[in-house]
Each structure stands twice: as structure tokens, then as C-alpha cells.
Amino acid sequence: MFCFQCQETAGGKGCTKSGVCGKKPDVAAMQDLLIYVTKGLSCVTERLRSEGQEVDKKVNHSVTVNLFTTITNANFDRDAIVSRIEETLRLKEELLARVKDASGLPEAASWKGTRDEFEAKAAKVGVLATSDEDIRSLRELVTYGLKGLAAYSKHANALLQDDEAVDAFIQRALASTLNDALTVDDLVALTLETGKYGVEGMALLDRANTGAYGNPEITKVEIGVRKNPGILISGHDLRDLEMLLEQTAGTGVDVYTHSEMLPAHYYPAFKKYPHFAGNYGNAWWKQKEEFASFHGPILMTTNCVVPPAESYKDRLWTTGAAGFPGCRHIDGAYGEVKDFSAIIAQAKTCPAPEEIERGSIVGGFAHEQVFALADKVVDAVKSGAIRKFVVMAGCDGRMKSREYYTEFADKLPKDVVILTAGCAKYRYNKLDLGDIGGIPRVLDAGQCNDSYSLALIALKLKEVFGLKDVNELPLAFNIAWYEQKAVIVLLALLYLGVKNIHLGPTLPAFLSPNVAGVLVKNFGIAGIGTVDEDLKLLIA
Ligand code: SF4
Ligand code: SF3
Numbered sequence: 001m002f003c004f005q006c007q008e009t010a011g012g013k014g015c016t017k018s019g020v021c022g023k024k025p026d027v028a029a030m031q032d033l034l035i036y037v038t039k040g041l042s043c044v045t046e047r048l049r050s051e052g053q054e055v056d057k058k059v060n061h062s063v064t065v066n067l068f069t070t071i072t073n074a075n076f077d078r079d080a081i082v083s084r085i086e087e088t089l090r091l092k093e094e095l096l097a098r099v100k101d102a103s104g105l106p107e108a109a110s111w112k113g114t115r116d117e118f119e120a121k122a123a124k125v126g127v128l129a130t131s132d133e134d135i136r137s138l139r140e141l142v143t144y145g146l147k148g149l150a151a152y153s154k155h156a157n158a159l160l161q162d163d164e165a166v167d168a169f170i171q172r173a174l175a176s177t178l179n180d181a182l183t184v185d186d187l188v189a190l191t192l193e194t195g196k197y198g199v200e201g202m203a204l205l206d207r208a209n210t211g212a213y214g215n216p217e218i219t220k221v222e223i224g225v226r227k228n229p230g231i232l233i234s235g236h237d238l239r240d241l242e243m244l245l246e247q248t249a250g251t252g253v254d255v256y257t258h259s260e261m262l263p264a265h266y267y268p269a270f271k272k273y274p275h276f277a278g279n280y281g282n283a284w285w286k287q288k289e290e291f292a293s294f295h296g297p298i299l300m301t302t303n304c305v306v307p308p309a310e311s312y313k314d315r316l317w318t319t320g321a322a323g324f325p326g327c328r329h330i331d332g333a334y335g336e337v338k339d340f341s342a343i344i345a346q347a348k349t350c351p352a353p354e355e356i357e358r359g360s361i362v363g364g365f366a367h368e369q370v371f372a373l374a375d376k377v378v379d380a381v382k383s384g385a386i387r388k389f390v391v392m393a394g395c396d397g398r399m400k401s402r403e404y405y406t407e408f409a410d411k412l413p414k415d416v417v418i419l420t421a422g423c424a425k426y427r428y429n430k431l432d433l434g435d436i437g438g439i440p441r442v443l444d445a446g447q448c449n450d451s452y453s454l455a456l457i458a459l460k461l462k463e464v465f466g467l468k469d470v471n472e473l474p475l476a477f478n479i480a481w482y483e484q485k486a487v488i489v490l491l492a493l494l495y496l497g498v499k500n501i502h503l504g505p506t507l508p509a510f511l512s513p514n515v516a517g518v519l520v521k522n523f524g525i526a527g528i529g530t531v532d533e534d535l536k537l538l539i540a
Contacts, residue, residue, distance in 0.1 A: 001028035002128050004509040005144050006072040007482045008397055013509055021073055022307035029122035030081040031070040035143065036125040037085050038066040039178050040108030041092040042171035047099050047109075049168060055095075060167035061157055061334065062091055063174070067150035068321035072483035073284065073304035077323035085118065106178045137512035138187035139177040141487070144510070145194040146170050148488030149201045151236070151302065152449050154321065156201075157334055158239040161208035169197040188518060195495030198488040202452035206367075209238055209267070215368035216266035216446060222278030223430075224358045226254055229347045232280055232294050234258035234287075235301030236447050237320055238267070240338065244299065245273045247340045253347045256280040258290070258298070260423050263446035266364035279361070280353060283396035283426040291316065293354040297343045299330075303483060304423075315350070317343055361429050363444035365419075366453040371460060376439060378464055381474065385436050387415040388474040388539055391458075393451045393489070394424040395482030401505040402427060405480055407531045409433065409442075416539060417441050419457065422448030422489075424480040451489045455496055470497055476538040477501040478528070481508070494523050502538065504528035 001023075004014040008021065018024055023031075042063060045055045066084055069075045089112050096102065096109065113121050130136035153166055176182060176190055210216075231253060233241055241257075241264050248255055254277040257264055262279045264270050281290035284304035291298050291308065297315045300322045308316045308324065319330040319338060332338035370377070380386040392409065396402065409418060409428030418428070418441060425444055433441040445453040462470045479501055481490065487508075493501060500523075507516060507527050519525040528534055 001025040002126055003028050004127070005140070005484060007395075007506060007508070008399060009509045012506055023076060027076055027078050027081065029119060029126075030078055030085065032126040033118055033122040034066055034081055034085050034088070035070055036108055036121075037088045037092065037111070038063055039174045040106075040111060041088055041095070042174035043105050043109040043178065044092055044095045044099060045171045046175045047102070047105060048095060051100050053098060055168075055171075057162055059091060059095065060162065060164070060171075061154070062088060063167070063171055064150035064154045064157065065321055067147045067170075068154050068302070069323075071147050071151060071303050071321075071485070073306065074302060074321050075323040076305065076307065077325045077329075079325070080323045080329070082115065082118065086115070089113075108178055133512045134184050134514045135187065137510055137515040138184065138191060140510045141508075141515065142173055142187065142190055142194050143177055144484040144487040145191070145198060145491045146173055146488075148485035149194070149198050151321075151485055152201045152205045152488070155237055155239070155449070156205045156208040158237060158320075159208040159212050160335055161204060161211070163200060163204045166197055166201050166204060169193070184514075191491065192495055194488070195491030195493075198492035199452070199455070199495060201488070202449050202492060205449050206452050210368075213238060213242075213270065214268035216263065216364045216366040217268060217369050218362065219266045219364040220360045220362050221262065221265045222360050223280070224278065225256075225280065225353045225355045226277050227352050228252055228254045228275075229350045230254040230256050230277060230280075230294070230296045230353050231343060231347045232256050232258045232291070232296065232298040232353075233261050233301065234284070234298060235303065235320075235322065236260050236449070237301035238264055240299070240301040240319055241270070243338050244340050245270065245276060248275060248344055249273060251344055251348070253296075253344055256294075256353065258287070259284050259304070259426075260447050261301075263363060263444070263450065266366070266446060281356065283423040285396065285398035290356065293356055295353050296347045296350040299340070299343060315346065357430075362440055363429075363446070365443035366445045366450055367456040367460075370443065370453075370457050373439065374460065374464065376437070377461075380437055380439060385415060386417055386439070387413065388476065389417050389419050390476045390478055390538060391419045391454055392424060392428070392478050392480070393419070393421040393445075393448070393454060394480040394486050395448065396423045396426050396480065397482040397505075399505060402480065404505060404528060404531055406431070408478065408534065411531055411535060413539060414441075417443060419443050419445065419454050421445040421450040421454055422486070427480075448485045448489060451492070455493065458498075459496075471499045478534065478538060479503055480505065500524035500526070502526050502528055502534065
């Protein structure tokens with residue numbers, strides 16, 4: 001196997017024996033093949049579109065679910081991945097028959113192996129199949145960005161919202177990664193275009209979420225526990241949460257959020273459920289201890305799944321693109337109501353969660369809520385009460401080096417405000433950082449996809465202060481990344497013209513020295529240093 005798509009890749013170079021995340025070589029191989037056949041399918045749909053033929057939404061959804069399935073910590077279930085490969089090949093054959101002129105399509109468009117040939121084929125189509133280091137780097141950068149974009153699209157699709165332009169781009173870009181005629185310059189341009197569609201995809205999801213559940217508002221979220229049995233829901237899918245809240249109403253079972261599901265509490269629509277009890281635990285990587293002490297069932301709607309301990313494996317359920325062998329999976333097509341009754345029945349037999357924390361945290365600072373506070377914020381900046389904003393959005397991870405972010409937040413001067421989104425916030429959202437004239441010093445916009453809100457807030461501030469360029473704002477970027485959703489967030493920010501982003505705790509292994517050089521030269525991208533050095537650099 002060879003995988004270097006996440007920040008924790010072995011030795012900062014690539015996982016070759018087994019994944020640091022727990023992904024085994026046989027699963028990695030099937031993920032490689034799933035990406036390959038999805039690229040093949042995309043070559044066919046791109047051709048159909050260029051012939052003026054329509055591509056059905058179901059095909060778009062297949063592409064996005066396939067990509068999502070291969071995101072770090074989403075799906076470890078080999079059988080589920082093999083089924084997706086077979087389904088993709090079937091779909092591709094059906095569409096290929098409609099193509100009027102199939103000349104010049106790459107091999108991936110015509111390949112149709114059977115299950116017994118999958119291993120051998122997978123060995124030939126992984127990341128290392130591209131020999132030129134820079135072309136490989138750019139192809140992977142685009143592919144990982146598309147994985148993140150696909151994840152966000154899929155959540156919008158679950159709320160019956162689609163953007164054909166985003167789907168057509170995802171497929172065109174996937175097909176382009178198989179096009180040997182594209183040069184480094186072409187692929188750099190495609191990378192920026194991926195960022196453009198990243199903005200579109202996040203806007204789509206923002207419309208879908210706020211359209212269905214209202215605009216996030218300032219909310220205090222309890223982090224302690226109640227006395228009833230509970231179900232813990234994790235991941236990013238708000239539609240799954242809605243169905244679970246509906247089905248648990250009046251059953252005596254409480255629902256708690258975990259990790260990236262925390263921001264669900266900020267939406268008005270979910271406040272009507274008295275059994276929506278609070279948030280339990282921290283970022284994804286602490287789940288082994290926290291899922292054990294939760295005692296009740298856990299529903300993973302997306303990444304990040306950590307291979308479970310035997311002690312709670314029978315309480316871990318997956319749905320959507322998530323999966324783990326031996327854990328029960330709940331199916332359901334878009335628009336259908338999923339049946340969570342088995343999870344609820346299990347919860348009723350479990351003890352209540354064990355208290356691991358007490359108190360509350362405050363969030364809900366997505367775009368509309370911050371716009372509502374705009375006058376206060378602008379006054380605070382003008383009076384000097386707020387000297388600077390620092391965007392610390394992104395992912396958390398288990399590496400010790402991430403203690404940097406806790407220390408950085410803690411040591412920030414008291415007149416600096418943190419803007420955050422994603423699970424990166426767990427590194428500092430329980431520190432008591434106080435407020436500035438009633439404006440909390442940590443403004444949490446929501447999930448990683450809500451980084452879109454942070455971009456809108458920056459653009460709004462630029463407008464209010466009458467600036468030409470967003471880089472003239474008193475705003476610094478110190479972003480933490482782990483998986484591929486952070487890649488699309490980064491590309492989206494680059495597309496919006498944001499410069500001098502610091503990215504840590506390490507730069508991606510999939511950036512070749514030359515590609516990293518392009519990002520440094522054109523966008524001022526940098527890694528992180530020590531906390532004290534970076535405080536001087538970013539805040540002074
Ligand atoms: Fe390694 Fe990350 Fe790939 Fe897992 S997702 S195999 S940890 S690079
Ligand atoms: Fe976290 Fe996995 Fe990325 Fe959505 S839950 S930010 S790492």
C-alpha cells in the first residue's frame with residue numbers, strides 16, 4: 001500500500017505497511033481501485049456532457065459517495081468498498097453504452113474487471129502509478145480537494161440540494177487527473193479551479209443547512225451528562241441527526257453530540273428537542289476512552305472513525321459513507337427516512353453516560369450571527385479593543401505536536417480574537433479565554449465546512465472597512481489540517497485570494513518540493529514554527 005493523504009502519514013512520507021489511522025493494506029488497495037473506477041466513470045460522464053447528453057443525479061451521487069468513502073477515517077470496511085467498485089463499474093458500463101464517440105478515452109473508462117481481478121488491478125493504479133513527482137503531487141492535491149468537496153456536496157444532497165455545476169466539475173477534474181497531456185501549469189490552474197468550486201460547494205451546503213435548520217445563533221452547550229441512557233452522534237451529517245432526534249423523541253433516550261456534531265446545537269431547529277442533551281467528549285482521536293465511558297450506542301455519520309476497542313464495538317453503528325467491519329450499518333437513500341429503531345432499542349438497555357466533564361461551551365458564530373454583531377465588532381476594532389483576529393480553523397489530530405495550538409491560543413494577547421471552525425477548536429475551546437466587551441475571544445462558526453462562514457465574515461469586514469484586499473485586514477491564518485476536507489478549505493481560501501496562511505502541524509507529504517515552492521511563492525503558504533516565534537510573526 002501507499003497512502004499519504006493525511007497529516008499523520010507514517011514518517012511524514014507515506015503509509016506503506018499499514019495506516020497510522022488503522023487502515024489495512026487490503027482496504028487501502030480497494031480504496032485505490034474505487035478512486036480509479038470513479039475516475040473512469042467520470043471520464044465517461046465528462047464525454048456524455050460534452051456530447052450534450054444529460055447525466056442523472058444518481059450518477060453524481062455515486063461519485064460523491066465514492067470519494068467520501070475514501071476520506072481518512074471514514075470507511076474501513078473492505079466488503080462495502082468492493083460493493084461500491086462493482087456498482088460503479090456497472091453504472092459506468094451503462095453510461096458508456098450511451099456515448100456516441102468513445103475515442104481517446106483513457107483505459108479507466110473501459111476497464112471492467114471482476115472481483116477476483118480487483119487486487120491485481122489495484123496494485124497498478126495507486127498513487128505511485130504516476131511516476132513524475134510533481135504531476136503526482138498535483139494530481140493528488142486535486143483529488144484530495146475533490147474528496148473534501150464531495151463530502152460537503154453529499155451532505156447537501158442528503159438535504160435534497162444539488163448543484164450540477166459542482167458535480168460536473170468534480171467529474172471533469174477527476175477525469176483530468178488521468179490526462180497525461182496536462183502539464184504542471186495546467187494542473188496548478190486546475191488546483192485553483194478546485195478551490196473555486198470548493199467555495200461553491202461550501203455555499204451549497206451552507207444554503208442547505210441554514211435553509212433546513214435556520215441560521216446558527218449564539219448558544220451555550222452543556223458538556224456534562226444527564227441521568228437517562230443516551231445515544232452519541234458523531235460526524236458531520238445534520239440530516240442524520242434530525243432523523244435521530246425525531247425518532248428518539250419521547251423514548252426516554254437522550255441524544256448527545258460528539259466532535260464535529262457539536263455545532264448542531266447552534267441551529268434553531270434542533271433547540272425544540274428537550275432530549276437533545278449536550279456535547280460529550282472532545283475531538284475524534286480521544287474516542288477510544290470517551291466511547292467506552294459513554295456506555296450507550298454511538299452513531300458515526302461520517303469520519304472520523306477510530307478502529308473501535310472490542311469493549312464498545314457492538315455499540316458502534318455507522319451510516320452513510322462511514323463503515324467499519326463488524327459494526328452495524330444503517331442504510332437509507334436520499335429523501336428516505338432511515339430506521340434508527342435498533343439503535344434506540346440498544347440505548348434503552350444501556351446505563352446512562354458517565355460524567356467526564358462539567359460546564360458549558362459557547363458557539364454559534366456563523367456568518368449571520370457575526371453580521372448581527374457587526375457594529376459591536378467594528379467599534380471594538382476601531383477603538384483598539386480588538387487588535388487582531390486569527391483564524392485557527394481546521395482539524396485536530398493525535399500528534400503531540402498539536403499541543404502547539406493550545407499553547408498558541410493560551411498565549412495570544414488578550415486583545416486578539418480567535419475565529420474557528422472544525423474539530424481543531426477542541427485544542428482550546430475549553431480554556432477560559434474570556435471576552436472583549438461581551439464578544440467571546442473564541443468565535444466558533446461550526447464544522448470544518450463552516451469555514452465558509454469565516455470567509456464571508458472576512459469579506460464583510462473588508463467591505464465595512466472599505467479595504468481593497470482581504471489581506472489588508474487585521475487578520476492572520478494559523479490553520480491546522482488532518483484530512484482531505486481541510487484540503488478543500490485551504491484551496492477555497494487560496495481561490496478567495498487569502499495569502500500567508502500558516503499550515504500545521506506539518507505541511508502535507510503529498511506536496512513535492514516544487515509544488516510546495518509554487519504555493520510558497522504565489523500564496524505565501526508557510527508551516528509553523530515555535531509558539532513564541534509565530535506569535536511574533538502573526539500578531540506583532
Ligand atoms: Fe496513512 Fe493517513 Fe492514509 Fe491512513 S489516511 S493510511 S494514516 S496517510
Ligand atoms: Fe475533524 Fe475528522 Fe477534520 Fe470536520 S472530524 S474536521 S479531522
